[in-house]
Amino acid sequence: MSGPTYTRLTRERVPRQFTFSAVSAARSSLWLGDDHLLLVDRNGYTETYKRFYFRDIQAFIIRATKTRMTWNWILGIPAGLCLMFVIFLAFDVRGFDAGAITIICIVAAICGIPLFFNNLFGTTCACQIRTAVQTEELPSLCRLRQTRKVLDKIRPLVATAQGQLSPEEASSKMMEAALAEAAKPPVVWK
Amino acid sequence: MSPLIPCPKCQTRLTDGNVNLPGLSPCPVCGTELQIEVFPALFRKVAPVQSAQPVMVEGESSCFFHPQKKAVVPCAGCGRFLCALCDCDFAGEHFCPACLEAGKSKGKIKNLDNQRTRYDSIALALALVPILIFYFTLITAPMTLFVVIRYWNSPRGLVQRSRIRFVLAGILALLQIAGWTALFIAIYTRHH
Numbered sequence: 001m002s003g004p005t006y007t008r009l010t011r012e013r014v015p016r017q018f019t020f021s022a023v024s025a026a027r028s029s030l031w032l033g034d035d036h037l038l039l040v041d042r043n044g045y046t047e048t049y050k051r052f053y054f055r056d057i058q059a060f061i062i063r064a065t066k067t068r069m070t071w072n073w074i075l076g077i078p079a080g081l082c083l084m085f086v087i088f089l090a091f092d093v094r095g096f097d098a099g100a101i102t103i104i105c106i107v108a109a110i111c112g113i114p115l116f117f118n119n120l121f122g123t124t125c126a127c128q129i130r131t132a133v134q135t136e137e138l139p140s141l142c143r144l145r146q147t148r149k150v151l152d153k154i155r156p157l158v159a160t161a162q163g164q165l166s167p168e169e170a171s172s173k174m175m176e177a178a179l180a181e182a183a184k185p186p187v188v189w190k
Numbered sequence: 191m192s193p194l195i196p197c198p199k200c201q202t203r204l205t206d207g208n209v210n211l212p213g214l215s216p217c218p219v220c221g222t223e224l225q226i227e228v229f230p231a232l233f234r235k236v237a238p239v240q241s242a243q244p245v246m247v248e249g250e251s252s253c254f255f256h257p258q259k260k261a262v263v264p265c266a267g268c269g270r271f272l273c274a275l276c277d278c279d280f281a282g283e284h285f286c287p288a289c290l291e292a293g294k295s296k297g298k299i300k301n302l303d304n305q306r307t308r309y310d311s312i313a314l315a316l317a318l319v320p321i322l323i324f325y326f327t328l329i330t331a332p333m334t335l336f337v338v339i340r341y342w343n344s345p346r347g348l349v350q351r352s353r354i355r356f357v358l359a360g361i362l363a364l365l366q367i368a369g370w371t372a373l374f375i376a377i378y379t380r381h382h
Contacts, residue, residue: 004300006349031349035281036301040349045312047347049304053281058232063198064214064223128198132231144214151227162230167210173233177193178205 006031006038009150010140015041028139030150035161037129037154039138050136052129054154054161059130062147067124075115082108121145193232197222242273255286265289297345306348309341310355317362327366334363 012027031038037057039050082104089101127141141147165173194203200220208215214223242259245252251261253273261271267289278285281301285293293299317334320326338360346353 004348008349029349038348040347042308045308045315047306047308049306049348051301056231057229058193059195059209059229060227061195061198062214062225062227126198130195130232132234132236155227158229165210165228165230170209170228174194174205174209174228177233178203181192181194 004033006033008032009037009153010146012042013140013142015137015139030138030140032153032157039136052131052136054158056131057129057154057158057162058132060151060154061128061130061135062141062144063126063128064144065124065126067142068118068122071118072115075111075118079108079111079115082111195226195228195232197224240274242275267293300348303345303348306345308347309337309344310346310353310359313337313341313359314355314362317359317366321366328370331363331366331370334359335367338363 009030009032012029015026015028025044027042029040037052041048085104089097121143123144125144127138127147129136196203197217199222202219209226209228214225217224245260251271253259253261254270255276256273259273262274263272263277263284265272265286266283267285272286276286278290294302297303313334316330320330338356
């Protein structure tokens, strides 16, 4: 019996808690199934699957993060310093040191290329998916532009399973829920 | 769970204004830029659990597990009659708890499969990593071949179905074995 077919939504990403561990084998990716989203967490030689059925998805929560800015600083400072050194060496009155300039250019490229791609991919974000019983982080959705593209693919499928909510409708329902919650008597622990 | 969504940073429950907007909007308390997309399931009222009804009429079908309760549906796995209490509705099909458990442990119900071991990755790592210290391949190459043959038909990842890693691992292992064999033959012929 053949199982469900999946379409890739995102490439594999290192979850945020492992970002700085270079040897981490943890990877996460998101796949689109017939009636659900599949979150695949690969850790070395095992894969763990989490399914989010379209009829159960309550919300996507996207939060803009400062990861891009952090990486810009981490990569930008050495790249800038290298550039300054190159200019300094190029106009050095004692002579033109081609070897030193080559080495510094290599270091600048090592920092500069990731810096370029970091800015090319756009704003970083963290995305969560919420169902009635869980709120899960989707580590592979870490760039705002890509997250919106994925949401554009998912939205009609969820709307087919559940129906659609306009911003006004959603806001009024949330206000109702807030009022209902405020009207509840406070819980007193004895 | 409350339908009010908390800000992921400050945990303040957002009451209005931030949902289903096309772009980012700041959290009113911490100012974190958020985009929240909500769906009707957020406001769906949870239906109360249906209790099993007792058998009222003589000869009426009863639950296999609770003979005094009325059967409402047959199990899709074993065909036993189930009452409302024993009926586990899963992806549009009705199962008894035993079939659901068996389906999960034996991997018969694909949608309950939540973990798999990637034997193809293990085989490939076993074939590739010891190349760094070549002497290890004398032991690891046969091990790789064993893994490839033993787990050739085992279920692979849910999303990646090709056997390319197994094939690569097998080829590498065979090459390593061939290399060692050639070396031993060369040593043997030199000594004799």
